[in-house]
Amino acid sequence: MNLIDTLNWRYAAKRMTSEKVSDEKVIEILEAINLTATSAGMQPFRVLSISNQEIKQKLQEASFNPQVSESSHLLVFASYTHVSQAQIDDYMSLVAKTRNIPVESLNDFKEKLSGFLSMPEDFVRTWAAKQAYIALGTAIVAAANLKVDSTPMEGFDNAAFDEILGLKEKGLQSAVILALGYRNEEIDPYAKVKKVRLPLDELTITLN
Ligand SMILES: Cc1cc2nc3c(=O)[nH]c(=O)nc-3n(C[C@H](O)[C@H](O)[C@H](O)COP(=O)(O)O)c2cc1C
Numbered sequence: 757m758n759l760i761d762t763l764n765w766r767y768a769a770k771r772m773t774s775e776k777v778s779d780e781k782v783i784e785i786l787e788a789i790n791l792t793a794t795s796a797g798m799q800p801f802r803v804l805s806i807s808n809q810e811i812k813q814k815l816q817e818a819s820f821n822p823q824v825s826e827s828s829h830l831l832v833f834a835s836y837t838h839v840s841q842a843q844i845d846d847y848m849s850l851v852a853k854t855r856n857i858p859v860e861s862l863n864d865f866k867e868k869l870s871g872f873l874s875m876p877e878d879f880v881r882t883w884a885a886k887q888a889y890i891a892l893g894t895a896i897v898a899a900a901n902l903k904v905d906s907t908p909m910e911g912f913d914n915a916a917f918d919e920i921l922g923l924k925e926k927g928l929q930s931a932v933i934l935a936l937g938y939r940n941e942e943i944d945p946y947a948k949v950k951k952v953r954l955p956l957d958e959l960t961i962t963l964n
Pocket of ligand 1: 768821
């Protein structure tokens with residue numbers, strides 16, 4: 757299947773069966789998330805991969821979307837609530853180690869990133885959440901590529917999720933979630949309906 761056929765195949769599954777997605781496929785989706793482009797390459801989010809049914813059941817109480825507990829794995833994209841000097845230093849060390857260069861050669865880059873330390877908290881939270889959403893898009897495409905269904909969801913109680921998952925203590929907050937699993941065609945009316953999209957020439961503004 758080419759990419760467009762794959763994207764036509766995918767839809768936001770409203771109901772899922774209890775069939776498990778293999779570890780191999782979940783790892784590939786997580787690897788794709790890890791390869792997502794992010795602002796300054798900072799990756800200011802973490803991804804919780806939850807297959808534990810008890811935890812999913814608890815989270816289900818904080819969401820009207822049945823996919824939370826029907827999923828095989830629930831991915832919670834949790835973004836930074838702030839950027840610290842230690843995080844910037846860790847990132848610089850990672851760049852230096854990965855590229856085998858002296859960490860001092862990154863001083864200008866480090867200086868630029870230090871701007872985050874004095875940014876208003878709201879700005880940092882919004883910026884970090886935006887990066888998590890880019891990763892969400894990558895995950896949706898990666899899942900479809902493996903013929904795994906997925907549902908992106910904002911319909912959940914963020915504060916309750918943060919509390920249940922202990923995200924605040926980790927300097928994180930839930931941004932968006934993605935259910936991974938397999939569509940339940942028997943009870944999901946959306947499984948067979950046509951995709952609704954704008955004509956391409958209405959979506960696109962071409963300036964030649
Ligand atoms: C950020 C985001 C949040 C969404 N939240 C929900 C949600 O809470 N529940 C749900 O069933 N679908 C949710 N959706 C799925 C959209 O409704 C769906 O992607 C859209 O209607 C387009 O349909 P399709 O993805 O099936 O092609 C969300 C999608 C995105 C991208």
